[in-house]
Amino acid sequence: MAIIQTRKLTKTFGKIQAVRGIDLYIEKGEIFGLLGPNGAGKTTTIGMLCTTVRPTSGRGIIAGFDIARQPTQVRRNVGIVFQDPTLDTILTGRENLQLHARLYGLPSSVRKVWIDQMLELVDLRGRADDLTKTYSGGMRRRLELARGLLHRPAVLFLDEPTLGLDPQTRARTWEYIRKMATKEQTTVMLTTHYMEEAQAVCDRIGIIDAGQIIALDTPANLIDSLGGDLVEVCAPRLPLEAITALPYVSSVKLNGQVMEISMKSAHLHLAELLSVIPDVVSVQMRKPTLNDVFIKLTGRDIREDAAQNNGGWVEAAAKYNQRGR
């Protein structure tokens, strides 16, 4: 059963087409990653799906409700964790959840129990009654995750959930996300700049560029689409025709004296490949990653984008720290 379904979802801001006809079909319980360079339309797409941005055209259905015509029902069924922190720092962790419970109309009979359960899930019970301005970055993120899930939404949107956290905290945050997705049977749609993490956590990945989905599959299939393993050979003369004639070579790319060869089962065929290339200087073999898929499809390295984006985050963090009225 599809929990998120869109048809030709489009958003234009003046003359700029931010999102150009996106079709998605996401099943219940799936963890779906939306990856793309900065300005590709990720945040706008998520904005439309959680009804904060009005689509210019096209349709979107979430948990059976139309995003344009039934925004209130859609909102009740989605949870959101924003890229920038949005906790109320004058309130304690528990009070933040209480405010959320009230805003989402949770009956007072279940409020206390659900809040305790969520605090337990993100290991914040011991600090629940401290003001959130005393929390560390990782704790704030966890509390935001707990808040996003408190009203038991069908879909949880996570916009860069681990941006700006240290590697250890990032790993733990993903652990929580996976745990919650399994336990609550929540569908998760996320954006991230960390390719290895997306590869590890997502069931399927959509790559978005210039407002369009340009690839959509499981991480394993996306990587397989590159045509197997990557072998980099450095040699003074590279016989292009002889190499491409080999049946297991799927594609080659030449950068000066270095040739990048995509081939199936490199561990079996490497010796034969090297036998057709004279005077080999060096050889390197590796398994391709999602980042290679990303570079091939968008022509950009997502890590360059991440570096830019981090500047923005530092600003947001600085802003966040001087919070409090």
Place this chain on the structure above:
Amino acid sequence: MGISAVWWREFKVFWREKSRILASFVQPMMWLFLFGSGVGASLSVDGINYRDYIYPGILTMSVIFGSVFFGLYVIWDRKLDVLKAVLVAPVTRISIFFGKVLGGCTDVIMQVAILFIFSFLFPSVNPWGIPQALIILMVSSIALVSVGLSLGSLMESLEGFQVISAFVVFPLFFLSGALFPVDERLPRWLASLVKFNPLSYTVDGVRGALLGISNAPFYINLAVVTLFAAIMLAIGCVLFSRMK
């Protein structure tokens, strides 16, 4: 649903910041005792000691400053993304707006209540008039929190704060007759400015209730202030709904 949630939040915050409650009480007391007693030493109005005479005006002042600045705080909330999580909740913008208005109104009325506790220090004040005074102050507070929220939803940064303070808050206060009687002795230009300030009717209403001297009957004063509140609520609803 949205109204009570936002109201609850504002109340929690108010309760947490007890120093603000104290500050909001000290300032009017200084006006009454340091300014009022000073001027009162050589001046009385209609046979009432000046310090007692400005008691209704200072109550109104507390409402003006407290309400408008409460509303303007929404700029701060927006700047810090505190509102972002609230704005994606399944509640209407208008209910969030009303929650804020009620929150601000509660805030201000609590401050006023503290000042009422000390009304026994002002011999000319009739304590039986307090409920009536409270009603008109509450309606005024609703109007002024709406003014603050409206201005706040239009402003992008806190830099406009000083401008609002200089061109909205202080004129509203000085031109309300809070510190002087509004009668034929006033220069004509000043009298007409005072007449067009809706808060003049608040001051007159409170003065009538507590001191028994007023220009207009209470129901007229209350009607003017209620109309003002209705208009400001309507404007606030529209602006708050459009806010980015």
